[in-house]
Amino acid sequence: MFDDRLEVDSPGTFAGMVKKENIRYTHFSRNPKIAAFLKDYGYVKEYGEGVDRMCRELEAIGLPDPVFNNNTFILKTTVMSADRDQRIAGNARIETSIPWIDAKNAWIEHIKRLRAKGMMTAITSSAIISVLEDLRENQVIGTQYVKKILDCKETKALRIITEMKKAGIIVAVTGQGKGRYILSI
Secondary structure, eight states, rough: OOEEEEEEEEEEEOOOOOOOOEEEEOOOOHHHHHHHHHHHHOOOOOOHHHHHHHHHHHHHOOOOHHHHHOOOOEEEEEEEEGGGOOOSSTTTTOOOOOOOHHHHHHHHHHHHHHHHHTTTHHHHHHHEEEEEEOOOOOOOBBBHHHHHHTTTOOOHHHHHHHHHHHHHEEEEEETTTTTTTTEOO
């Protein structure tokens, strides 16, 4: 534990298909029996929720996502605290500027303006805003993600993704398969 960060060293490396780039949304249990026990007894709500939950909690107080460094034998996770000069007593919100959150909020405002000008329907704009509000940093999205968020059919999910691409909100990601996108910053 340091003044400006918390570091956690874990023996071993990323498990299975989990990598630094996808750790937040890829779930892999190194020991499925222990994972099942923890879920059955209510210690966890769902498999693989820990890293994503930690990132959401950090985001809620204006701190950046943890940094994962993987070497041959140790996985080091670093969670930064607020800058010493920015700390506020108690649990007050720490105001910082995070580029991807700023971009996400700017896109939401852009969609609202398009709707107000009659350049986008209320249904489409509401759907896009719902997707944006749920989006997390560096999250790769596709049709299945949009279907889940909007609880809709594949045709509507494809239409929303098409509208988001046309508006420049999302850009294609290479190396993740066809139909995968990330927020344009």
